[in-house]
Amino acid sequence: MPTSEGQELKRAGLKVTLPRMKILEILETAEPSHLTAEDIYRRLLESGEEIGLATVYRVLTQFEAADLVHRHHFEGGQAVFELDRGHHHDHIVCMECGHVEEFYDEMIEARQKAVAAEAGFDISDHSLILYGRCKRSDCPNRRDALAS
Amino acid sequence: MPTSEGQELKRAGLKVTLPRMKILEILETAEPSHLTAEDIYRRLLESGEEIGLATVYRVLTQFEAADLVHRHHFEGGQAVFELDRGHHHDHIVCMECGHVEEFYDEMIEARQKAVAAEAGFDISDHSLILYGRCKRSDCPNRRDALAS
DNA sequence: ATGTATGCAAAACATTTGCACCTGG
DNA sequence: CCAGGTGCAAATGTTTTGCATACAT
Numbered sequence: 001m002p003t004s005e006g007q008e009l010k011r012a013g014l015k016v017t018l019p020r021m022k023i024l025e026i027l028e029t030a031e032p033s034h035l036t037a038e039d040i041y042r043r044l045l046e047s048g049e050e051i052g053l054a055t056v057y058r059v060l061t062q063f064e065a066a067d068l069v070h071r072h073h074f075e076g077g078q079a080v081f082e083l084d085r086g087h088h089h090d091h092i093v094c095m096e097c098g099h100v101e102e103f104y105d106e107m108i109e110a111r112q113k114a115v116a117a118e119a120g121f122d123i124s125d126h127s128l129i130l131y132g133r134c135k136r137s138d139c140p141n142r143r144d145a146l147a148s
Numbered sequence: 149m150p151t152s153e154g155q156e157l158k159r160a161g162l163k164v165t166l167p168r169m170k171i172l173e174i175l176e177t178a179e180p181s182h183l184t185a186e187d188i189y190r191r192l193l194e195s196g197e198e199i200g201l202a203t204v205y206r207v208l209t210q211f212e213a214a215d216l217v218h219r220h221h222f223e224g225g226q227a228v229f230e231l232d233r234g235h236h237h238d239h240i241v242c243m244e245c246g247h248v249e250e251f252y253d254e255m256i257e258a259r260q261k262a263v264a265a266e267a268g269f270d271i272s273d274h275s276l277i278l279y280g281r282c283k284r285s286d287c288p289n290r291r292d293a294l295a296s
Numbered sequence: 297a298t299g300t301a302t303g304c305a306a307a308a309c310a311t312t313t314g315c316a317c318c319t320g321g
Numbered sequence: 322c323c324a325g326g327t328g329c330a331a332a333t334g335t336t337t338t339g340c341a342t343a344c345a346t
Contacts, residue, residue, distance in 0.1 A: 015319095015320065015321080015324095015325070015326070016320075016321090017319075017320070017325095017326060017327080018319090018320095018327095019326080019327070020326090036310095037310085037311080038310090050328085051327085051328085052327070052328045052329065053311090053328095054311085054312075054313080054327080054328070054329075054330095055326080055327055055328070057310090057311060057312070058312085058313095058326085058327085059326095061311095061312090073221050073223070075221070077309070077310065077336090078309090078310065078311095079310085079311090092263070092264060092267055092269050092271075094269065095272070101267050101269070103263050103266075103267060105259050105263055107255065107259050108256050108259045108260070108263075111253050111255050111256045111259075112256070112276075112278060115240070115251050115253055115256075115278070116240060116278055116280060118251075119240050119249050119251065119282075120282055120283055120284060121240050121242065121249070121278065121280040121281065121282050121283075122280045122281045122282075122283060123240075123278050123279065123280035124243070124279055124280050124281070125278075125279045125280070126276070126277065126278045126279060127275065127276070127277045127279070128260075128274070128275070128276045128277075129274065129275045129276075130260060130263070130264055130269065130271050130273075130274045131271065131272055131273045131274060131275070132264060132269040132270045132271035132272050132273070133269065133270045133272070134267075134268055134269050134270075135268055135269075135270060136268060163300065163301075163344095163345060163346080164345075164346095165300090165301060165302080165344075165345070166302095166344090167301080167302070168301090184335095185335085185336080186335090198303080199302085199303085200302070200303045200304065201303095201336090202302080202303070202304075202305095202336085202337075202338080203301080203302055203303070205335090205336060205337070206301085206302085206337085206338095207301095209336095209337090225310095225311090225334070225335065226334090226335070226336095227335085227336085
């Protein structure tokens with residue numbers, strides 16, 4: 001019985017290997033869903049896998065090329081990776097606790113297109129990130145400050 | 149007679165030194181107005197100044213803290229710096245030639261605020277970058293591809 | 297003078313790459 | 322079996338830092 005991970009990999013034209021399976025599995029079950037390469041590496045080690053950080057980067061780069069994941073450059077140096085679940089969205093990042101919230105706004109998307117057309121650009125991608133503070137005390141995912 | 153650069157530095161609470169003056173001057177007269185630290189370093193060397201790259205980074209970081217400049221993280225690894233001329237705007241970046249165009253859209257700004265409020269965030273900053281291709285043949289500022 | 301800024305070289309990081317070995321189909 | 326994938330270590334590219342010297346006030 002082929003796993004769903006295995007099928008996804010084949011569909012993407014990638015050989016089904018253990019590192020790729022494991023990394024995909026981590027991305028699929030990750031909570032929160034935005035992880036750095038090191039986050040993934042650490043989780044692999046924790047679950048006893050002998051996978052190198054270089055492989056994590058290589059696999060993530062392949063996944064990105066295959067549109068399985070997106071790479072975001074939030075503030076703080078490290079890129080974060082997120083599984084493409086088919087629904088485009090933008091991000092709000094809490095600079096106090098690192099919590100990431102997703103949103104999608106039809107009007108913003110439309111205005112972006114209009115603005116690009118006006119400027120004579122063919123847009124292939126965009127990045128919209130709001131930085132701020134979530135006022136909730138139950139803020140999950142507390143990690144080192146992302147703030148500059 | 150104090151130069152305008154000198155006054156700006158004093159206003160920002162920074163001691164008036166030659167490296168700071170020169171770097172501020174480069175930022176003020178830069179065309180295009182988005183420069184990497186290396187861009188600035190190269191221009192300093194070209195005009196015969198003996199200023200280290202480390203100093204360029206230190207000064208830019210201080211300028212950023214003093215809100216004299218903004219630091220943007222376009223794709224391609226290097227941060228780019230831009231003088232704060234008092235008018236907030238977002239960016240369209242051509243992935244073929246690196247040309248950067250600025251835009252401001254009231255509706256997008258308004259929607260961002262609304263979205264943030266809905267999510268319970270206090271927004272302190274945001275980053276909106278559109279990536280694409282400018283179709284013009286007279287595309288200025290041709291540099292190494294920024295594309296991934 | 298005196299505390300801060302600077303230059304240089306070395307460190308710190310995130311990420312990529314070379315290469316010998318291992319593995320999936 | 323054999324192309325491609327992986328681990329490790331070393332290289333890369335950007336940005337930061339330690340420290341002795343130089344400078345602004």
